[in-house]
Every structure is written in structure tokens, then in C-alpha cells.
Amino acid sequence: MNLALTITGLALAWAAINGNFSPLNLLFGAAIGLLTSMLLRKWIAHPRVMRRLRRIVSLALLFFWELNVSAVRVAAIVMTPNIRAALRPGIVAFPLKLTTDREITLLANLITLTPGTLSVDVSEDRRTLYVHVLNLKDRDALVAEIANGFERKVQEVFE
Amino acid sequence: MTALLATVLGCILLLLGSCFALLGAVGVLRLPDLYTRMHAASKAGAVGGGMILVAVALVSFDASIALRAVIGAAFLLLTTPVSAHLLARVSHRGGYHTQTTMFIDELAAASPSKGTLEQ
Amino acid sequence: MTAAELLSLTATISLVILGIAMLIAIIRVVIGPTLSDRILALDLLTVIAMGFVAAIAIRTGLMLYLDIAISLALLGFLATVALARYMLSRIKDEDDQP
Incomplete structure (x- = not known):
């Protein structure tokens, strides 16, 4: 709460100095305010809020990187001459550690937009997420990769 | 100077986005079955559309329009996986996977399909 | 070349690319x-059409x-x-009366 107030104040001050109260300018001011309060977090903000914010930023950065990688990889597969040889499709059951609806939804969306994976279904008891894989090499390695990558990051954001 | 830079960057993003959209369409035509096609449509489609919207944001030089375009891109990134997921789930329940070649299908083992799809 | 000319040229090129993409998607809808x-191809078609309209916005x-463009994405x-959901309801109907 304290942090939100600080950032709003900083954004308003930025807009006032610029003489421009357009939404984009306010947003830009808020971004600069966030950056400065991160640098001065010891004196301004509660440490837990900042840690969570940093995790959200880290998840978003990882997501945008993986999104671009996945688009390039799909494009590469589409352009190969012998398309069936490049594929090894399958559906893998991924054991979920996440429990709430919003966590599972976020994880499923992230999985769909990352390289070679697409979430198909969630079991009735919400323990398993079924993931379609474009090029399946090692089932256990894939499950470990998701568990240690996105699932852990989602868990950290919501904890 | 910044204006020129934003314009050039916008042009590059516009072309890249169009190429991704084209490759997504080629993928939907060339890939062998529904699930692999879904990979092409959801990833290349979302990235292509998102890139074009960000390009609009870069070349418009208007804060309200740029904000709208970025919100549109975020909306696209949120909804594309949801619709792909819905379609994949429904098709699997309808028994589509029996017509495809998959190396393992752990979902079919857990819940046998309930109906047949119309050809 | 001025910035406006560059924009107009790239927008025209991307309109051509997106037009070809739409045609390819339509082939999948038909076959x-x-x-x-078909639903998947139509979904991709609306996303491409959205990009097409956005490219027109840049060109004009x-x-x-x-x-x-944004309302087209929503639609x-x-x-x-x-x-x-229509497909799901039909599968359920088949379940009820085997």
C-alpha cells in the first residue's frame, strides 16, 4: 500500500513537471518511480512487496523471451521440407503442484505460449495437466523442465 | 531522431509480424494433424498479431492510441491460449486423437473419449 | 526516402503478405x-484479418x-x-442417447 502511494505520487509529480497528463506519460512516470523506489527500497518500501514485484517482472521477462523463441521454432519446423520427420507428437501428463484456479490458469496459458508445448486438459481433481508436445524426446526431462521453470516461478509470484 | 528510430522499429515489427502470421497459416496448412496445427496457429498467430499491434503503437506518436494498441496486444496474448486450450480439450473428448499418430497419449489412457467427431 | 514513404511502403508489403496468409488459411477452412x-483455421483467419486492419491503419x-482491429480480435x-462450446454440447448429446 505504501509503495503504491509512493509510485502514484511520483507519477503525478512527473506528469506535472512535464505539463502532460496523458495516460502514457503517467505510465512512464510510474515506471520511473518504480525504478527509483526499487533502487531506494531499503528506505521506502516493505521488502516483501518488492520481492514479489521482482518475481512478477522476472516471470514476465522469461515469458516474453520464451514466446519469441517458440514462434521462431514453430516457424523453423513449418519451413522444413520433410515435415513429418521433424515431429514426434504426444500428450504427456504433468503432475501439478499448484492448487488454486488462477495459478493453474496462468500456468496453462504460459505453457501454451512457450516452445513446443500446448496444454490440452486438466483432470477433474486438478492434480494433472495434460500437455501436448510437438517434438517429444524425453518425457521426464520435459516434466522436470516445466516444474523447475514456469511452475516454480508461478508459485513464487502467488505465495 | 527518436521519431525516425520509432518509425524504423515499427516498420521492422510490422514486417516480422506479417511474416509470422504467414508462417502460422502455412503451418496450419502443412502440419499433419489438429494438435500440431494448433501449435502453429496459437504461437505464430499470437506473436504475429501482437507484433503488428505493437508496430501501430510505435508509429502512431499518440499516447492514447499507443496505450490502446498495447492493451490490444496484451488481450491477444491472454485469449489465444484460452481458445486453443478449449478447442484442444473439446476435440480430445470428441475422439479426435484416434485419427492422429502420437507416440504417447497419457490423456487417452486416463479418460477415454466420449463421442465421435463429424468428418 | 522520408519516414512517411517508408511507412507506406512497408505497410503495403505487409498487406500483401497478410493477404497471402489469409488465402492459405481459407484453404484449410475449405478442406x-x-x-x-475448420474452427482452428477460422480463429487464425480472424487474427490475420485483425493484423490486416491494423496495417491499413498504418497505411492510411x-x-x-x-x-x-481490436474489436475484431475480441469477436x-x-x-x-x-x-x-457448441461442439461440447453436441458431444454431450451423443452421450445421453447412445
């Missing part, structure tokens, strides 16, 4: 073979087209969800 394939400089999502 199917199942309902799911009329940013009103951007709103059209495409709703259409896909509606069609998927």
Missing part, C-alpha cells in the same frame, strides 16, 4: 477435414481502424469459444 480444423494514418475469440 477441413474435421470441424475442429486513420487510427480509427485500430479500434476496428474472433468469442466466436471460437462459442463454436467450441
Whole structure:
């Protein structure tokens, strides 16, 4: 709460100095305010809020990187001459550690937009997420990769 | 100077986005079955559309329009996986996977399909 | 070359690319073979059409087209969800009366 107030104040001050109260300018001011309060977090903000914010930023950065990688990889597969040889499709059951609806939804969306994976279904008891894989090499390695990558990051954001 | 830079960057993003959209369409035509096609449509489609919207944001030089375009891109990134997921789930329940070649299908083992799809 | 000329040229090129992409997606809509394939291709078609309208916005400089593009994306999502739910209801009907 304290942090939100600080950032709003900083954004308003930025807009006032610029003489421009357009939404984009306010947003830009808020971004600069966030950056400065991160640098001065010891004196301004509660440490837990900042840690969570940093995790959200880290998840978003990882997501945008993986999104671009996945688009390039799909494009590469589409352009190969012998398309069936490049594929090894399958559906893998991924054991979920996440429990709430919003966590599972976020994880499923992230999985769909990352390289070679697409979430198909969630079991009735919400323990398993079924993931379609474009090029399946090692089932256990894939499950470990998701568990240690996105699932852990989602868990950290919501904890 | 910044204006020129934003314009050039916008042009590059516009072309890249169009190429991704084209490759997504080629993928939907060339890939062998529904699930692999879904990979092409959801990833290349979302990235292509998102890139074009960000390009609009870069070349418009208007804060309200740029904000709208970025919100549109975020909306696209949120909804594309949801619709792909819905379609994949429904098709699997309808028994589509029996017509495809998959190396393992752990979902079919857990819940046998309930109906047949119309050809 | 001025910035405006560059923009107009790239927008025209991307309109051509997106037009070809739409044609390819339409081929998949026509040949199917199942309902799911058609719905998937239609979904991609609306996303490409949205990009097409956005490219027109850049080419003409009329940013009103951007709103059209965003509402087209919204419409495409709703259409896909509606069609998927229609398929689900039909599968359930078959269950009830084997």
C-alpha cells in the first residue's frame, strides 16, 4: 500500500513537471518511480512487496523471451521440407503442484505460449495437466523442465 | 531522431509480424494433424498479431492510441491460449486423437473419449 | 526516402503478405477435414484479418481502424469459444442417447 502511494505520487509529480497528463506519460512516470523506489527500497518500501514485484517482472521477462523463441521454432519446423520427420507428437501428463484456479490458469496459458508445448486438459481433481508436445524426446526431462521453470516461478509470484 | 528510430522499429515489427502470421497459416496448412496445427496457429498467430499491434503503437506518436494498441496486444496474448486450450480439450473428448499418430497419449489412457467427431 | 514513404511502403508489403496468409488459411477452412480444423483455421483467419486492419491503419494514418482491429480480435475469440462450446454440447448429446 505504501509503495503504491509512493509510485502514484511520483507519477503525478512527473506528469506535472512535464505539463502532460496523458495516460502514457503517467505510465512512464510510474515506471520511473518504480525504478527509483526499487533502487531506494531499503528506505521506502516493505521488502516483501518488492520481492514479489521482482518475481512478477522476472516471470514476465522469461515469458516474453520464451514466446519469441517458440514462434521462431514453430516457424523453423513449418519451413522444413520433410515435415513429418521433424515431429514426434504426444500428450504427456504433468503432475501439478499448484492448487488454486488462477495459478493453474496462468500456468496453462504460459505453457501454451512457450516452445513446443500446448496444454490440452486438466483432470477433474486438478492434480494433472495434460500437455501436448510437438517434438517429444524425453518425457521426464520435459516434466522436470516445466516444474523447475514456469511452475516454480508461478508459485513464487502467488505465495 | 527518436521519431525516425520509432518509425524504423515499427516498420521492422510490422514486417516480422506479417511474416509470422504467414508462417502460422502455412503451418496450419502443412502440419499433419489438429494438435500440431494448433501449435502453429496459437504461437505464430499470437506473436504475429501482437507484433503488428505493437508496430501501430510505435508509429502512431499518440499516447492514447499507443496505450490502446498495447492493451490490444496484451488481450491477444491472454485469449489465444484460452481458445486453443478449449478447442484442444473439446476435440480430445470428441475422439479426435484416434485419427492422429502420437507416440504417447497419457490423456487417452486416463479418460477415454466420449463421442465421435463429424468428418 | 522520408519516414512517411517508408511507412507506406512497408505497410503495403505487409498487406500483401497478410493477404497471402489469409488465402492459405481459407484453404484449410475449405478442406477441413474435421470441424475442429475448420474452427482452428477460422480463429487464425480472424487474427490475420485483425493484423490486416491494423496495417491499413498504418497505411492510411486513420487510427480509427485500430479500434476496428481490436474489436475484431475480441469477436474472433468469442466466436471460437462459442463454436467450441457448441461442439461440447453436441458431444454431450451423443452421450445421453447412445
